[in-house]
Amino acid sequence: MRALTYHGSKDVRVDTVPDPTLAAPDDLILRVTATAICGSDLHLYRGKIPDLHTGDVLGHEFMGVVEEVGSGVTDLRPGDRVVVPFVIACGECFHCKLAEHAACETTNTGKGAAVNQKGIRPPAALFGYSHLYGGVSGGQAEYVRVPKANVGPLRVPDALPDEQVLFLSDILPTGYQAAINAGVKPGSTVAIFGAGPVGLMAAACCRLLGAETIFMVDHLAYRLAFAAQTYGVTPVDFSQIEDPAEYIITQTNGRGVDASIEAVGFEAEGSALESALTTLKVEGSSGVAIRQCIAATRRCGTVSIPGVYAGYLHGFLLGDAFDKGLTFKMGQTHVQGLMPELLDYIGEGALNPGVIITHRLPLEEAVRGYELFDRKEEDCRKVILIP
DSSP states (O other), rough: OOOEEEOOOOOOOEEEOOOOOOSTTEEEEEEEEEEOOHHHHHHHTTTOOOOOTTTBOOOOEEEEEEEEOOOOOOSSSSSSSEEEEEEEESSSSSHTTTOOOGGSSSSSGGGSSSOOOOOOOOOOEEBTTTTTOBBBBBSSSSSESSSSTSSEEEEOOOTSSSHHHHHGGGGHHHHHHHHHHTTOOOOOOEEEEEHHHHHHHHHHHHHHOOOOOEEEEEOOHHHHHHHHHOOEEEEEEEOOOOOOHHHHTTTTTTTOOEEEEEETTTTTTOOHHHHHHHHSSSSSSHHHHHHHHHHHHEEEEEEEESOOSSSSOOOHHHHHHHHHEEEEEESSSSHHHHHHHHHHHHHHHHHOOGOOOOOEEEEEGGHHHHHHHHGGGOOOOOOOEEO
């Protein structure tokens, strides 16, 4: 089959690789009908995530039609149309029974699976996201093996096109969990840092939950214009406004917002010193967006972090956070538990995730899709690939 494979920093290729086969009774083989390039795929593309191997198949946002099922698959059969969550969960361990699927204790058998010296257990396996997360082949391919098929894939109605349901695999549940973690309710004021796909889905979900005012911070005018038109956000361009948090405070009676959502992650553009520290591996992540969130949020408010972080973070303003009495909620998305509810919202017309798509390319042009998304060319918001 044809698949997008990793060969080094900013070196991905569409190669011919072996077809996937069933490896366990509860596996299925999926014929991919649509897949997407995620913002977190760019961390891989830029060589920022360790333990990627040459030839690894990338991609964790995908859907398609079931081609083959193992003997232990109980609910799905060939011909079913499903969307697959990016988190692979067993459904039976301590965390899965609590609906904490991203903390599944059994599926990550890769290099990151060992319990570390402090007794911290590994996270769940993820599709197409390095051997730290299980080394499971991803879905930017014609076919993919889906483990734990009794827990993850969600059957979707034929009446809904791929573009409307594809993002149930990751960015829509991620944006929804971010809004829930932020405690968004009718009348809330929210600041979202980052107008990428997750930030946009967070804005959609904040509106769904009744937020009254949403500030969105970014430096790309085309993204901010889209968010303002589509979700009614108040745009804050940090290339024009030196201190977005200070500006947000002036617009909220001097208090700040009820909650901030940090949808940028560890590659946020920080100071020259911070960039140097991350380059030297002295610092694992940029803290500029987190510091802005702390500053922009009112006393006793909440900071929600769906953005990916890695390693150490210097300059974390714990004293300020303590003084303000802030609550922090963060982590990978427990996708499986959120997908059915979000599918209902899509079916009712309350959510329209596909509106963010700007580029539709065949899988053979995936390299160009990565380049467009990475460079933010052609006003690129979201790329989907069709095998």
